[in-house]
Amino acid sequence: MAKNLLIFLLFVVFTGKAQPNARPVIISPEVHADNTVTFRFYAPAAKEVKLNAQFEKTPLPMNKDERGIWSITTSAVKPDMYPYAFNVDGIQTADPNNSAIFPNEGFQNSLVEITGNSPLVHTVQHVPHGTISYRYYQSAELGTRPVVIYTPPGYEANAKVSYPVLYLLHGTTDTEETWTKVGRANIILDNLIAQGKAKPMIIVMPYGRAYPVISKSSGSLRNWDNLQEFKKDFFNNLLPFVEQNYRTIKDKNSRAIAGFSGGGGTTLYFGLNNTDKFGYVCGFAPGMLKNEFDRNNEVAFKNPELVNKNLKLFWIGVGKDDGLYGVNQEFMQVLDQKKIKYESLISDGGHTWMNCKLYLSTIAQKLFK
Amino acid sequence: MAKNLLIFLLFVVFTGKAQPNARPVIISPEVHADNTVTFRFYAPAAKEVKLNAQFEKTPLPMNKDERGIWSITTSAVKPDMYPYAFNVDGIQTADPNNSAIFPNEGFQNSLVEITGNSPLVHTVQHVPHGTISYRYYQSAELGTRPVVIYTPPGYEANAKVSYPVLYLLHGTTDTEETWTKVGRANIILDNLIAQGKAKPMIIVMPYGRAYPVISKSSGSLRNWDNLQEFKKDFFNNLLPFVEQNYRTIKDKNSRAIAGFSGGGGTTLYFGLNNTDKFGYVCGFAPGMLKNEFDRNNEVAFKNPELVNKNLKLFWIGVGKDDGLYGVNQEFMQVLDQKKIKYESLISDGGHTWMNCKLYLSTIAQKLFK
Numbered sequence: 001m002a003k004n005l006l007i008f009l010l011f012v013v014f015t016g017k018a019q020p021n022a023r024p025v026i027i028s029p030e031v032h033a034d035n036t037v038t039f040r041f042y043a044p045a046a047k048e049v050k051l052n053a054q055f056e057k058t059p060l061p062m063n064k065d066e067r068g069i070w071s072i073t074t075s076a077v078k079p080d081m082y083p084y085a086f087n088v089d090g091i092q093t094a095d096p097n098n099s100a101i102f103p104n105e106g107f108q109n110s111l112v113e114i115t116g117n118s119p120l121v122h123t124v125q126h127v128p129h130g131t132i133s134y135r136y137y138q139s140a141e142l143g144t145r146p147v148v149i150y151t152p153p154g155y156e157a158n159a160k161v162s163y164p165v166l167y168l169l170h171g172t173t174d175t176e177e178t179w180t181k182v183g184r185a186n187i188i189l190d191n192l193i194a195q196g197k198a199k200p201m202i203i204v205m206p207y208g209r210a211y212p213v214i215s216k217s218s219g220s221l222r223n224w225d226n227l228q229e230f231k232k233d234f235f236n237n238l239l240p241f242v243e244q245n246y247r248t249i250k251d252k253n254s255r256a257i258a259g260f261s262g263g264g265g266t267t268l269y270f271g272l273n274n275t276d277k278f279g280y281v282c283g284f285a286p287g288m289l290k291n292e293f294d295r296n297n298e299v300a301f302k303n304p305e306l307v308n309k310n311l312k313l314f315w316i317g318v319g320k321d322d323g324l325y326g327v328n329q330e331f332m333q334v335l336d337q338k339k340i341k342y343e344s345l346i347s348d349g350g351h352t353w354m355n356c357k358l359y360l361s362t363i364a365q366k367l368f369k
Numbered sequence: 370m371a372k373n374l375l376i377f378l379l380f381v382v383f384t385g386k387a388q389p390n391a392r393p394v395i396i397s398p399e400v401h402a403d404n405t406v407t408f409r410f411y412a413p414a415a416k417e418v419k420l421n422a423q424f425e426k427t428p429l430p431m432n433k434d435e436r437g438i439w440s441i442t443t444s445a446v447k448p449d450m451y452p453y454a455f456n457v458d459g460i461q462t463a464d465p466n467n468s469a470i471f472p473n474e475g476f477q478n479s480l481v482e483i484t485g486n487s488p489l490v491h492t493v494q495h496v497p498h499g500t501i502s503y504r505y506y507q508s509a510e511l512g513t514r515p516v517v518i519y520t521p522p523g524y525e526a527n528a529k530v531s532y533p534v535l536y537l538l539h540g541t542t543d544t545e546e547t548w549t550k551v552g553r554a555n556i557i558l559d560n561l562i563a564q565g566k567a568k569p570m571i572i573v574m575p576y577g578r579a580y581p582v583i584s585k586s587s588g589s590l591r592n593w594d595n596l597q598e599f600k601k602d603f604f605n606n607l608l609p610f611v612e613q614n615y616r617t618i619k620d621k622n623s624r625a626i627a628g629f630s631g632g633g634g635t636t637l638y639f640g641l642n643n644t645d646k647f648g649y650v651c652g653f654a655p656g657m658l659k660n661e662f663d664r665n666n667e668v669a670f671k672n673p674e675l676v677n678k679n680l681k682l683f684w685i686g687v688g689k690d691d692g693l694y695g696v697n698q699e700f701m702q703v704l705d706q707k708k709i710k711y712e713s714l715i716s717d718g719g720h721t722w723m724n725c726k727l728y729l730s731t732i733a734q735k736l737f738k
Contacts, residue, residue, distance in 0.1 A: 045459045090414045093462040096477045099544050101470055108465045108477075124505070124513050134501035134549075136493070144493050156614065159528075175468050180503075245525065 024067050028097045029084075029112045035076040037112060041086045041095065044068025052092065053084035053112070054352055062086075079116030080354050081184065083109035102182050105212055106173035111182065119191075121361045122184035127194035128153030132186050137241035139233050146207050147238065148176045150186045151246070152193055152200035162247040164201045164368040166280075167234075168360075169208040169259030169266050172287065176207040182353045183260075188361050198364040201256075204242050206234070208263045227266060234270065235277075253312060256280035256367050260356050261324075262287045265296070272300035275310035280367050282315040284359040285322050285351055290330055304338045313366055314342040317359040321350040393436050397466045398453075398481045404445040406481060410455045410464065413437025421461065422453035422481070423721055431455075448485030449723050450553065452478035471551050474581055475542035480551065488560075490730045491553035496563035497522030501555050506610035508602050515576050516607065517545045518615070519555045521562055521569035531616040533570045533737040535649075536603075537729075538577040538628030538635050541656065545576040551722045552629075557730050567733040570625075573611050575603070577632045596635060603639065604646075622681060625649030625736050629725050630693075631656045634665070642668035644679035649736050651684040653728040654691050654720055659699055673707045682735055683711040686728040690719040 028040040039051050041062065049070040050059035055077045062070040070086075083102050085092050094101060095110040102109035119125050130152045136144050152163065168185060170178040179185045185203055192198035210229030243250055255278050259267035264286025271281030288296065300307050307314070318328045335342055345362060349355050397409040408420050410431065418439040419428035424446045431439040439455075452471050454461050463470060464479040471478035488494050499521045505513050521532065537554060539547040548554045554572055561567035579598030612619055624647050628636035633655025640650030657665065669676050676683070687697040704711055714731060718724050 043460055088460050088462075089458060091412055091457050091460065091462060092465065093457075093460065094477055096461065097475060099472055099474045101472075101477075103468055103470075105468045106466060108463055108470075126507065126513060129505040129513075132503035134503075134555075136498040138495065144495060144498075186503075 024069060026069065026097045028095055029110075031112065031114055032073075035079065035114050035116055036074055037077055037114060038071060038073040039084070039086075039095070039112075040069055040071045040097070041088070042067075042069050043088055046070065046088050048087075048089055050087040051084060052087050054082045054354070055080070055114075059087055077114045079114045079120055081111055081113040081120075081122060081182075081357070083182065083353065084112055085109045100181070103175040103177040104173050105175065121191055122187050122357050123191075124187055125191060125194075127190055129190050130186055130193075131155065132180055135241075135245075137237055139237045141229065142210055142233055145233065145237070146176050147241075148180060148205040149242070149246070150180070150189060150203035150205070152189060152202070154200065155202075155247075159247075162249045164199065164254035164256070165242060165246075165248050166201050166203045166364075166367060167239075167255070167257040168203050168205050169257070169263030170205070171261035171263055174208070174260075174263075176205055178353075179203075179205045183356050183360060185360060188357065189364060192361065192364050199368045201364075201368060202242070202246055202248060204238070206238050208259070208266060227269065230266070231270065235274075239277075252277055252310065253279035254368060256282065256313075256363075258282035258284065258360070258363060259286070260284040260353075260359075261351065269296045272297055272307060272314070275300070275307050279310065279312045280315075280363075281311060282313070282359070282363045283317070283328075284356055285318045285324050286316065286328065286331075287324060288327055288331055290327055293331060293334055300340065301338060304340045308339075308341050311341075313363075314340070315344070315363055315366070316342055317345040317347060317355070317362065319347045319349040319351065319355050321348070322355075323351055393438060395438065395466045397464050398479075400481065400483055401442075404448065404483050404485055405443055406446055406483060407440060407442040408453070408455075408464070408481075409438055409440045409466070410457070411436075411438050412457055415439065415457050417456075417458055419456040420453060421456050423451045423723070424449070428456055446483045448483045448489055450480055450482040450489075450491060450551075450726070452480055452551065452722065454478045469550070472544040472546040473542050474544065490560055491556050491726050492560075493556055494560060494563075496559055498559050499555055499562075500524065501549055504610075504614075506606055508606045510598065511579055511602055514602065514606070515545050516610075517549060517574040518611070519549070519558065519572035519574070520615070521558060521571070523569065524571075524616075528616075531618045533568065533623035533625070534611060534615075534617050535570050535572045535625045535627060535733075535736060536608075537572050537574050538626070538632030539574070540629045540633075541631035543577070543629075543632075545574055547722075548572075548574045552725050552729060554729060557726065558733060561730065561733050568737045570733075570737060571611070571615055571617060573607070575607050577628070577635060596638065599635070600639065604643075608646075621646055621679065622648035623737060625651065625682075625732075627651035627653065627729070627732060628655070629653040629722075629728075630720065638665050641666055641676060641683070644669070644676050648679070648681045649684075649732075650680060651682070651728070651732045652686070652697075653725055654687045654693050655685065655697065655700075656693060657696055657700060659696055662700060662703055669709065670707055673709045677708075677710050680710075682732075683709070684713070684732055684735070685711055686714040686716060686724070686731065688716045688718040688720065688724050690717070691724075692720055 026040050030038040049062045052059050062072040064070045094108040098110045100111040133149045210226045257267050257271045264283040271278045395409050399407040418431045421428050431441040433439045463477040467479045469480040502518045579595045626636050626640045626647050633652040640647045
């Protein structure tokens with residue numbers, strides 16, 4: 001199938017014309033100058049195709065033309081980058097004509113960017129760009145592990161300069177690629193550094209768990225064990241790998257940790273209990289359960305003054321419509337009771353990567369200053 | 370949808386149990402010790418689900434269980450890494466539970482690796498690993514352009530060593546990520562370098578055309594124009610970017626160019642007509658049309674002796690079952706008539722990335738020696 005398709009497309013490309021009755025050429029998504037977007041999907045035999053886009057609260061019905069192409073043109077969309085998928089007779093599928101994919105182990109979404117009149121903080125602009133490196137490090141227990149590392153513009157040329165490091169963790173079923181491909185972490189930093197709003201920093205984005213959540217090795221979900229294994233890997237393997245292979249400033253005030261959702265829960269667990277290692281701890285809609293507050297914050301809750309003394313910033317961001325808003329409110333009440341200092345940003349919106357980009361661009365301007 | 374799913378999965382992860390009636394946990398693909406593979410797809414309302422895998426010539430029917438999970442366990446598969454997708458009531462969809470995705474602008478496939486008893490040339494092993502860097506370079510005409518660059522193990526540490534460069538082009542609808550994610554170019558080189566079979570080299574994998582084939586900017590297919598624009602970009606922007614930003618050996622005998630399918634056609638067009646710049650030109654099932662032989666090889670055909678004198682290797686690989694086998698045979702006959710020297714590998718199989726991995730691992734052992 002892929003082979004035949006490739007040969008057909010090769011034919012089209014080399015001859016400039018399609019064979020009669022061949023699969024039509026599809027452009028999707030097509031973002032228009034007025035911020036409306038046309039989505040298209042070829043499915044002549046489908047009965048119902050809907051667009052599931054995160055700029056809409058409900059799926060939008062699409063209409064089929066005589067060639068079998070389903071399409072919809074939206075109303076004007078608020079500029080941002082959004083995940084979306086097609087629902088084809090009940091089956092969720094990504095957009096086959098869009099190579100911008102949401103890296104995830106549990107679902108497939110495509111990505112569409114609506115830029116609007118002026119570039120957004122995550123829009124690729126003509127500014128100096130950092131480098132994203134895909135690296136492997138070694139764990140005796142877990143084998144060869146992937147990590148994505150951002151080095152800021154000038155890192156290669158300024159061979160004598162050392163940099164602070166932000167460890168940035170993804171959400172529950174995401175991968176080490178999600179923070180760059182969906183969160184645009186590298187582009188956000190490129191832009192903020194170019195504007196003088198953020199310090200040049202290294203960002204380390206590991207595969208944020210020991211095993212896949214839907215574990216192919218154990219066949220079961222074991223969150224606490226998984227977290228303990230990842231903690232060992234993080235402190236014994238990842239952190240030394242980064243400090244040995246990159247020009248890092250090796251003190252707690254030049255180390256930050258942040259993360260989204262499940263990775264936000266991991267961030268607070270690693271960060272608040274290890275304030276000798278991190279000067280900055282930032283949770284983006286951090287995943288947590290009330291009955292685990294004491295267990296997960298054992299060291300921090302024993303000595304709140306040490307937390308306040310060691311941390312230059314403890315920050316929590318969460319959206320008003322986020323399913324985790326309530327438990328985060330409860331957590332902040334506990335922090336107040338314990339007299340643990342923190343800053344918070346209560347944003348609009350829900351448990352989304354649109355909010356992740358907002359949170360990262362907010363805290364990036366507060367780090368290492 | 371993605372939001373609800375994420376919250377549900379978060380719930381599962383933090384509590385360790387799924388809610389009743391929730392979407393079941395799916396493991397797919399599951400590779401067994403005997404090289405059989407189980408594929409699973411959740412679609413309770415679907416009428417027919419088939420597996421389209423490139424290790425089979427025809428789609429395999431899948432069976433639905435009482436939970437709505439379709440599955441199939443294959444017979445033993447020849448060890449390799451293969452693209453696959455599910456055909457759900459006529460709609461091709463990638464595997465939502467597998468984050469290994471085939472980067473492409475025209476279709477979506479997932480990837481499954483069957484390793485077998487001993488590691489393959491593209492299997493991640495415990496050897497020194499190079500770095501994959503995602504970079505941007507600038508084109509006055511085309512804007513900010515992506516390129517993926519492999520530097521070999523030791524590149525960062527050996528700050529005074531310079532390296533030869535292989536420019537490696539993807540197929541027609543592929544992207545700058547396809548050679549690493551589907552072709553495993555980095556892993557192949559890591560392994561061959563560790564075994565002393567390949568020289569350490571830099572590999573440059575650009576986005577191999579000026580505009581998307583299914584052009585979002587022009588709305589039309591314009592292959593020749595596209596190729597001319599990419600040629601300008603390649604020689605005026607990409608090559609200088611690489612030579613300015615990486616420690617490269619700057620002579621033709623330390624520069625190679627190779628490519629697959631449409632990118633193989635581009636490789637021959639760039640390489641054979643610019644033998645002052647490349648000492649090695651390798652086509653992997655190169656895309657070509659007989660009536661374009663003279664146009665595309667104008668410089669080379671005028672002076673075959675110069676081609677023979679300048680090139681240390683001109684290599685063509687193609688599979689016996691490849692749709693391009695015939696035209697490649699005709700091209701080699703023309704090369705024979707013109708007395709242009711070349712090596713060829715006629716392999717089994719078709720127009721596939723399994724063959725690409727074979728071809729790359731073959732030529733990598735011949736380059737820069």
